[in-house]
Amino acid sequence: MTTPLLRLTGINKSFGPIDVLHDISLEVNRGEVLCLLGDNGAGKSTLIRILSGVHKPTSGTMEMDGKAVAFDSPRDASDHGIATVHQFGGTFPLMSIGRSFFVGAEPTRRWGPLTIYDRKRANEIAVTEMRQLGITRIDDGDRLVGGLSGGERQALAIARAVHFGASVLILDEPTAALGVKEAAHVLRIVLQARRKGIAVIFITHNVVHALTVGDHFAVLIRGAKAADFRKGEKSREAITDLMAGGEQMAELEAEIESFTATHDQHA
Amino acid sequence: MTTPLLRLTGINKSFGPIDVLHDISLEVNRGEVLCLLGDNGAGKSTLIRILSGVHKPTSGTMEMDGKAVAFDSPRDASDHGIATVHQFGGTFPLMSIGRSFFVGAEPTRRWGPLTIYDRKRANEIAVTEMRQLGITRIDDGDRLVGGLSGGERQALAIARAVHFGASVLILDEPTAALGVKEAAHVLRIVLQARRKGIAVIFITHNVVHALTVGDHFAVLIRGAKAADFRKGEKSREAITDLMAGGEQMAELEAEIESFTATHDQHA
Amino acid sequence: MPSIGSLVRRPEVGSLIGMIAVLIFFSIFGGANFLSAGGAASWLNVASELGIIALPVGLLMIAGHLDLSVGSMIPASSMTIAIISGHYDLPIIVGILASLGLGLAVGFINGVLVIRTKVPSFVVTLATLFALAGLTLGLSVILSGSTSVALKGGPTAKLLFGDYLGGKFQVTLFWWIAAILIVGFILNFSRFGNWILAMGGDAVSARNAGIPTDRVTIALFMSSGLCAAFVGMSQAILYNSAQVAAGQSFIFNSIIAVVIGGVLLTGGYGSVVGIVLGTLTFSIVNQGIFYTGFDANWASLIIGVLLLAAVLMNNTFRSMALTYAPRTKSRAR
Amino acid sequence: MPSIGSLVRRPEVGSLIGMIAVLIFFSIFGGANFLSAGGAASWLNVASELGIIALPVGLLMIAGHLDLSVGSMIPASSMTIAIISGHYDLPIIVGILASLGLGLAVGFINGVLVIRTKVPSFVVTLATLFALAGLTLGLSVILSGSTSVALKGGPTAKLLFGDYLGGKFQVTLFWWIAAILIVGFILNFSRFGNWILAMGGDAVSARNAGIPTDRVTIALFMSSGLCAAFVGMSQAILYNSAQVAAGQSFIFNSIIAVVIGGVLLTGGYGSVVGIVLGTLTFSIVNQGIFYTGFDANWASLIIGVLLLAAVLMNNTFRSMALTYAPRTKSRAR
Amino acid sequence: QSKGAKIFVIGGKADDPFWSKVKKGADDAGLVAKATGGSVTWLGPQNYDNLGPDAAKLIRTALSQHPDAIVGPDWVPEAMDDAFKDVVAAGVPLIIYNSGGMDAAKRLGAMNYVGNEEYKAGLGGGEYYGSHGSKNVLCVNTLPGATNTEDRCKGIADAIAKSGGKSSQLPLPSSSFGNPTAVAEAIKAAVLKDNTIDGVITISAGDANSAANAISQASVGDKVKLASFDMDETGLQRIKAGTQLFAVDQQPYLQGYLAVSLLNGLVNYGLDLPTKPVLTGPGIVDAANVDATMAGAVAGAR
Ligand SMILES: Nc1ncnc2c1ncn2[C@@H]1O[C@H](COP(=O)(O)OP(=O)(O)OP(=O)(O)O)[C@@H](O)[C@H]1O
Numbered sequence A, B: 001m002t003t004p005l006l007r008l009t010g011i012n013k014s015f016g017p018i019d020v021l022h023d024i025s026l027e028v029n030r031g032e033v034l035c036l037l038g039d040n041g042a043g044k045s046t047l048i049r050i051l052s053g054v055h056k057p058t059s060g061t062m063e064m065d066g067k068a069v070a071f072d073s074p075r076d077a078s079d080h081g082i083a084t085v086h087q088f089g090g091t092f093p094l095m096s097i098g099r100s101f102f103v104g105a106e107p108t109r110r111w112g113p114l115t116i117y118d119r120k121r122a123n124e125i126a127v128t129e130m131r132q133l134g135i136t137r138i139d140d141g142d143r144l145v146g147g148l149s150g151g152e153r154q155a156l157a158i159a160r161a162v163h164f165g166a167s168v169l170i171l172d173e174p175t176a177a178l179g180v181k182e183a184a185h186v187l188r189i190v191l192q193a194r195r196k197g198i199a200v201i202f203i204t205h206n207v208v209h210a211l212t213v214g215d216h217f218a219v220l221i222r223g224a225k226a227a228d229f230r231k232g233e234k235s236r237e238a239i240t241d242l243m244a245g246g247e248q249m250a251e252l253e254a255e256i257e258s259f260t261a262t263h264d265q266h267a
Numbered sequence C, D: 001m002p003s004i005g006s007l008v009r010r011p012e013v014g015s016l017i018g019m020i021a022v023l024i025f026f027s028i029f030g031g032a033n034f035l036s037a038g039g040a041a042s043w044l045n046v047a048s049e050l051g052i053i054a055l056p057v058g059l060l061m062i063a064g065h066l067d068l069s070v071g072s073m074i075p076a077s078s079m080t081i082a083i084i085s086g087h088y089d090l091p092i093i094v095g096i097l098a099s100l101g102l103g104l105a106v107g108f109i110n111g112v113l114v115i116r117t118k119v120p121s122f123v124v125t126l127a128t129l130f131a132l133a134g135l136t137l138g139l140s141v142i143l144s145g146s147t148s149v150a151l152k153g154g155p156t157a158k159l160l161f162g163d164y165l166g167g168k169f170q171v172t173l174f175w176w177i178a179a180i181l182i183v184g185f186i187l188n189f190s191r192f193g194n195w196i197l198a199m200g201g202d203a204v205s206a207r208n209a210g211i212p213t214d215r216v217t218i219a220l221f222m223s224s225g226l227c228a229a230f231v232g233m234s235q236a237i238l239y240n241s242a243q244v245a246a247g248q249s250f251i252f253n254s255i256i257a258v259v260i261g262g263v264l265l266t267g268g269y270g271s272v273v274g275i276v277l278g279t280l281t282f283s284i285v286n287q288g289i290f291y292t293g294f295d296a297n298w299a300s301l302i303i304g305v306l307l308l309a310a311v312l313m314n315n316t317f318r319s320m321a322l323t324y325a326p327r328t329k330s331r332a333r
Numbered sequence E: 001q002s003k004g005a006k007i008f009v010i011g012g013k014a015d016d017p018f019w020s021k022v023k024k025g026a027d028d029a030g031l032v033a034k035a036t037g038g039s040v041t042w043l044g045p046q047n048y049d050n051l052g053p054d055a056a057k058l059i060r061t062a063l064s065q066h067p068d069a070i071v072g073p074d075w076v077p078e079a080m081d082d083a084f085k086d087v088v089a090a091g092v093p094l095i096i097y098n099s100g101g102m103d104a105a106k107r108l109g110a111m112n113y114v115g116n117e118e119y120k121a122g123l124g125g126g127e128y129y130g131s132h133g134s135k136n137v138l139c140v141n142t143l144p145g146a147t148n149t150e151d152r153c154k155g156i157a158d159a160i161a162k163s164g165g166k167s168s169q170l171p172l173p174s175s176s177f178g179n180p181t182a183v184a185e186a187i188k189a190a191v192l193k194d195n196t197i198d199g200v201i202t203i204s205a206g207d208a209n210s211a212a213n214a215i216s217q218a219s220v221g222d223k224v225k226l227a228s229f230d231m232d233e234t235g236l237q238r239i240k241a242g243t244q245l246f247a248v249d250q251q252p253y254l255q256g257y258l259a260v261s262l263l264n265g266l267v268n269y270g271l272d273l274p275t276k277p278v279l280t281g282p283g284i285v286d287a288a289n290v291d292a293t294m295a296g297a298v299a300g301a302r
């Protein structure tokens, strides 16, 4: 196998006395989707923030293409071709869709001797890219982001990352707020990106979505890597249990089952 | 059948020239879970905001227990026993977990001649209620909400609504940010609430979740009610298509299928 | 009861250290006089008047609002009592009640305008600042024919509002302590305090959570009007006179004290202990300079540098405290 | 090109209507003098100086910051040019460059302090406000022995910075227009403008999106320092003198103008047209009063009421505009 | 008791052009005090927004430092007299200067008064206007409501009335304070509105620079005569050039210098001056004596 595009070795992260990540080592390959799974609070977003230059690891090393890298800022990470959709935020309620889409990487055009922000092109691209994700209702890039529905806003952030994702695309629970159609579009986009040779890191709590796109799975439990396996190596039930933090889900499901059963008797 | 607990008739809502809801009529019964389904931007959250007193409908009437009601403020709605978890917000990053949980309904105790906020009890109840949702890592109600993970924060908001939900519990995409275990706990809680005779309105984009808890389904497409049916009356595929805004999902799924297939050949 | 460890990690410790730092600075350069009762009285008296206003202004800021109108509330209430009980010689109690009533009324108007118009409170209270200043000037000239009116408070009024204890400490100091206790109780131990924090954190969510945000807003503006009126009234009694042009500096200084005390200008965070420490820090810096013997020409420079140093220390400790605060059993979670 | 319809629905229309309202008010009560060229010059001259400072202060506020230090930047730069080119008689160009350089330097220091210390910019610039005032006073007394220094600008300097066109309109008016064009270009048409809006909207997301937030912050503080220094410099040339104590009113007035213009105090929203209209509105209200026959004692009252009225009108229209703005083909979506 | 006189001087803001001259005088006299092991400390308020109470606090601040002598102005008697009485009761020699007059000094038990009286200064200015034919003088007050500035304008009005003219006040809102353009434009508006105005006097030297500007903008320089209370180099240049009629001078340098010198002499050597009060003004600076004044102004003493 070739050198992985991104390799993490022994990453630790603590906030004051709280250790959030513990000795994480991971490899991400070109043209593969790595699904990062784990319970709420397992440390997935924190790991992502390290990869995208938001936080610095307390210890541990990162390599890209075999060369050691350390990101000083999110800009640094994006200059290395890493595009990230964070779990929260990423859009600006009081900005237009076009401006929000291109924030930090605005398209420009010449206007006489001056270089100006190309509003028309920005709006067009933003609207087109959102359409790619199945958001067909938005046709005016000048609308304010604040007026969009939750899913529309999420789609905007994803569309942005997909547009700029040069070599690594990181999506932290991208489908959380999305409808079934839009979620399917995101999965399609992820697979398209993979086909283009981009490495994708995909975080989700949805087993079905994970199984649909994942080539490779890493599971975090309480900040430590609990499992690391490839597609087909584990059963769906085993994966679900791992995602639940290593607990047996069968019992809980049985309980829910029982509720449904009781109710059906009522009806 | 008895009078429904909540009945909406001909609800319309527009923001300026944008009509968001069009002639919605709905009934919600005690001890039943109504799943509100629909694409991104279909108008689900807007409908919820009307039910919880945040917005006023442009036209249409609401009845509770057969008596016409009109909510002037969210407080009004909660005085009528309606507890809501909105899609965004609901927690306060710079407040402690206990304070955030009880915001607007703080427990008090006597302290000499004075009535004071009962910090200890608030913290205890908040931590206990979150544990009910499977969040077992939080044991200190004095921690700031800002330091919680996305799912933990969501669980806090849900725990709050469950705790206060007197007769109607409204959950707008409660499981969106939750892990599989926590989501299962929420489903369990919803079913428990139903058993207690509470009417639950549950919004989700997850077909599995919808089918697990729903007794009754209403689908919004572009602000209008497109379907209204009870459990077992429609197939899973039909429901999925409705949730996608009435479009055929088969095609998209086939496309995703094809990606996966191509890739497997690669591997 | 919180443990000692968690007390040390409270964010207010930062403000405390900032205050102690300036205290040490002036103890060194101001010498024995600064530390004497007279020296302490010098900054405590200033702090007490500023503090009485800074407390409700701080609460307002925590709730996400500003009140600039305190600046003309002070002369307005001074002139009210002076005209009523000085110029017209009515009993002092009438003047006291009228000036406090005026404070409540102006606060009520501010609050109603803010919630009804949805105009930012900065602008609304700016407008009332100007309007009230104009009314005070215009009415004073009409009623008393002058812009400064003398007032002789009786012994009871003097004792309650305008006297020096031990010849040094203004009685307002005790009123300040009372205000600290009341506001501290409200913010930390009452439901109302929780509402204030929530409103500043996220006004929409707070409303959605069923908080009567309108009523809270009005109550807060009324309390800042009342406190400003109180300070104006007691100054009139203490200094036996009232002037139309007085008190504008309180606008800025109260905001400064509150912000130094760690309250977020954008709302949602702050503590009474912080506000008190901020008030003390600002007063010590402003008054301590008079004890140092430094040339007055350089006073502002030193004040600026000290303020920055105090806040820097404050912030460093606060952020340390916030990071370390939730000391859970770390990995054992 | 935006359609007429969408132009009418722009939020700035609110500010425009507010301004027109006060203009009509004073046209009625101020009579012919107010409408004459001299009358217009009266508020335009005031607006031009305030406006030159309000523009960068507005940008800062959109980006989520405040700059109070402009208040002492103005006298500091006046004194710099007066001491260099007046007291020491060096060529005027040296004085001009030195005072502008000082503005840039102070802005740089502000910016660096804000990003390094993470202390709110309100506090940082408050500290530099004091420190710079102290430095100006102390150094002026040492260097020139006086707190007010005379300056004779040559004809070129006068023509460029300190003259009246047609005997009425200050040349600063043209500098203001130039500043409006530049800042308008930056905010609406450059990438930098987008960064400013994004930073004010959500500083964390902006940084995550790869915006060099530190550099933007420093650049913004430098521009407000530069503009304040420019006003101080040109005032020294225009009035042939400089004083240590001047300019404090600009702190508050620039914030007022910007907020009246619809910029959010909390950042993330605002427009150059709005800032300009806010500046004009405030200047008209402040100066127009002198053209009416009203008793000057009531001036503040009228200013307060007019400000509130203007902003109310402004807000009503802005919120109407924001609701209706995204006119898509309604139900056909 | 340590040797030398520890003298505290309460005065205006250190960056106020007028008070910086008083301070310079006090500092210069302080050199003598220093030579004999004493000290002179200047205590001034941060701003004039709350003048009476703030100054009263400064007096107490001075008293708490065990001074040998105190100099202070009686700006707002009602607010400050109690504090001054405490000074005298503590046996600390006190000189009232700048405002209050000999009446205040006697009332409070101070040893002397050094300075002029604002109202008399106003009268002096008004008489000068009257004798130069002005009939309608505008008194520009950038600190309306403050006693000393009100007194100046009142003095002008009363003196002018005697010679058959009148004077009105132009109070400017606080949002104009310290902004020369706003002041200039307000004055311009006033002289345009009322074309009978033939005199403009400002309460400070800085405002006179704005007024000069306003008069030239309104092109009424040949009719409207400018004057100011206090003066600076720029104003003196105008007097020399004939674009300003006069300035009312109260020799602030001497106020600081004499008050401190008197107290230093008293504390060290038991000296006392029989002349009471010591008047430093009002004097008028006009074209006749402007040259002599100019040298002092350039040095920051006039
Ligand atoms: N700045 C911080 N200070 C203190 N603790 C933090 C901080 N950020 C995160 N944590 C803690 O670290 C743990 C991991 O958080 P993280 O956001 O990485 O979880 P996650 O796996 O993304 O969870 P979710 O699926 O809910 O989004 C949580 O317990 C959280 O409380």
Ligand SMILES: Nc1ncnc2c1ncn2[C@@H]1O[C@H](COP(=O)(O)OP(=O)(O)OP(=O)(O)O)[C@@H](O)[C@H]1O
Binding pocket: A147, A148, A149, A150, A151, A152, A177, A179, B015, B018, B020, B038, B039, B040, B041, B042, B043, B044, B045, B046, B047, B087
């Ligand atoms: N205040 C508003 N002003 C203008 N348009 C609005 C406003 N609020 C919502 N909308 C529009 O109304 C439509 C419905 O929004 P809503 O938030 O109800 O959708 P939703 O069904 O909850 O979607 P999601 O599943 O993505 O949360 C969207 O197209 C949205 O852009």
Ligand SMILES: [Mg+2]
Binding pocket: A044, A045, A046, A087, A172, B149, B150, B151
């Ligand atoms: Mg996460």
Ligand SMILES: [Mg+2]
Binding pocket: A149, A150, A151, B044, B045, B046, B087, B172
């Ligand atoms: Mg929604």
